[in-house]
Amino acid sequence: MREIDELIESEISRPSVFIDESVLYPEYVPSNIRHRDQQFKQLARVFKPMLIKPGSVSAKVLLIGAVGTGKTVTAMAFGRAVTTAANKKGLSLHYAHINCSRSNNAASIFRDLKNQLGLPIPDRGLSVHEMISAILEVMEREDLYALVTLDEFDYFINASSPEDRYLVLRFYDVFKMSAKRLSFMYVVRGSPTHILSKLDSFTGSYLMKNVVTFDPYKASELYDILSDRVELAFYPGVVGEEVIDYIAHLTGYDTGGDGNARKALAILHAAGKLADKDMIEGRANRVTLDHVRAVVAQEYPALIDVLDTIHYLPLHELLVLKAIAIALTVSETDYVTTGEVEEIYRKLCLELGESPRGHTKVYMYIIDLRQRGIIMTKSSVKGKRGRSTYIGFGAVPLNVLIQRLDNVIRNKKLLR
Numbered sequence: 529m530r531e532i533d534e535l536i537e538s539e540i541s542r543p544s545v546f547i548d549e550s551v552l553y554p555e556y557v558p559s560n561i562r563h564r565d566q567q568f569k570q571l572a573r574v575f576k577p578m579l580i581k582p583g584s585v586s587a588k589v590l591l592i593g594a595v596g597t598g599k600t601v602t603a604m605a606f607g608r609a610v611t612t613a614a615n616k617k618g619l620s621l622h623y624a625h626i627n628c629s630r631s632n633n634a635a636s637i638f639r640d641l642k643n644q645l646g647l648p649i650p651d652r653g654l655s656v657h658e659m660i661s662a663i664l665e666v667m668e669r670e671d672l673y674a675l676v677t678l679d680e681f682d683y684f685i686n687a688s689s690p691e692d693r694y695l696v697l698r699f700y701d702v703f704k705m706s707a708k709r710l711s712f713m714y715v716v717r718g719s720p721t722h723i724l725s726k727l728d729s730f731t732g733s734y735l736m737k738n739v740v741t742f743d744p745y746k747a748s749e750l751y752d753i754l755s756d757r758v759e760l761a762f763y764p765g766v767v768g769e770e771v772i773d774y775i776a777h778l779t780g781y782d783t784g785g786d787g788n789a790r791k792a793l794a795i796l797h798a799a800g801k802l803a804d805k806d807m808i809e810g811r812a813n814r815v816t817l818d819h820v821r822a823v824v825a826q827e828y829p830a831l832i833d834v835l836d837t838i839h840y841l842p843l844h845e846l847l848v849l850k851a852i853a854i855a856l857t858v859s860e861t862d863y864v865t866t867g868e869v870e871e872i873y874r875k876l877c878l879e880l881g882e883s884p885r886g887h888t889k890v891y892m893y894i895i896d897l898r899q900r901g902i903i904m905t906k907s908s909v910k911g912k913r914g915r916s917t918y919i920g921f922g923a924v925p926l927n928v929l930i931q932r933l934d935n936v937i938r939n940k941k942l943l944r
């Protein structure tokens with residue numbers, strides 16, 4: 529007990545630049561969304577009928593833009609605001625946010641929806657159509673409405689069958705109901721032409737009726753987004769304006785960056801971490817431009833994308849990814865074999881009291897990790913004999929990845 533007290537005490541008294549680091553995590557939803565008034569206005573226009581004539585139409589809108597342009601936070605904040613407004617009017621409207629990189633077929637989307645709405649419908653034993661009918665029936669009976677965001681919808685478009693696409697995109701053409709209780713926001717990355725190329729023209733034009741675009745952020749906009757977050761995350765005076773300005777210019781669309789707010793925040797976060805390290809060693813008491821430069825030098829972009837994805841992977845896929853990272857660290861080579869990875873994976877399972885998945889499943893996880901661009905694979909490696917699948921890794925510093933994976937794995941274990 530004594531040791532734990534001391535541990536906590538020393539952790540608390542350890543010098544740090546952060547008051548609250550968690551507001552810099554990608555999953556944090558800020559209460560103040562900057563420079564998206566235009567988008568909020570457009571959304572309000574599309575979903576107005578939902579509030580003034582509930583059930584009259586199923587409103588649909590496509591939110592489109594590059595990574596880190598605030599699509600997800602805007603959808604969530606809008607969902608929150610609309611629900612509050614509706615509830616004030618005595619309307620039972622709920623907001624559901626479904627990530628299609630996790631739920632990429634109709635069955636899992638509607639199961640997820642049913643769970644988020646808390647409807648008393650069993651998980652198993654129903655076909656998709658039966659599941660949807662059951663959802664509609666309960667909503668009708670209990671007079672419920674829902675605004676549903678299908679985030680990372682490109683995963684669904686890429687992975688789904690034509691039947692599933694039809695079902696999800698033309699929902700009320702399949703389920704003819706007089707009261708339309710579900711409305712949708714589809715969130716996709718990239719440009720409208722990119723999305724249209726993946727859909728038949730009929731479905732495509734249907735989806736393009738209401739489009740809200742998210743342009744990459746300019747440096748001045750990122751400056752505001754960063755400033756807000758600095759105030760919540762750091763002690764006063766620890767991050768100077770010059771640091772915020774520097775990061776904003778590195779990442780601003782009009783100043784040569786890609787206008788990605790997630791990247792800007794990740795750089796700020798990482799610079800803070802470096803400053804913390806220096807602080808413990810008595811070498812710094814604030815975040816400096818050199819901290820920012822050091823972070824940028826480490827090819828951060830690749831890491832940001834990976835860290836963003838890992839939240840949505842199942843526990844055992846994360847364990848396989850961790851095994852890959854460990855195998856690469858231990859062997860100090862560029863590529864390791866699936867055999868080596870599996871051996872470490874089984875050890876990790878043992879440590880966690882998890883029963884390991886079989887060879888085929890592990891292989892499927894590896895293929896999925898490759899498809900997500902997290903790892904690279906090849907079937908032969910110079911200087912190594914025999915045929916096997918060799919696994920390598922992009923630009924991400926392995927120790928940072930392993931540390932982050934541990935956090936996510938711990939949370940996943942707790943949630944089960």
Ligand SMILES: Nc1ncnc2c1ncn2[C@@H]1O[C@H](COP(=O)(O)OP(=O)(O)O)[C@@H](O)[C@H]1O
Nearest residue numbers: 554561562595596597598599600601753789790
């Ligand atoms: N306008 C904004 N105001 C405040 N924070 C923002 C804004 N836009 C993006 N962010 C932050 O930047 C990160 C990326 O935003 P996100 O909505 O996930 O982008 P996208 O979904 O377009 O990839 C998140 O941490 C989010 O909180």
Ligand SMILES: [Mg+2]
Nearest residue numbers: 599600679680
């Ligand atoms: Mg997003």
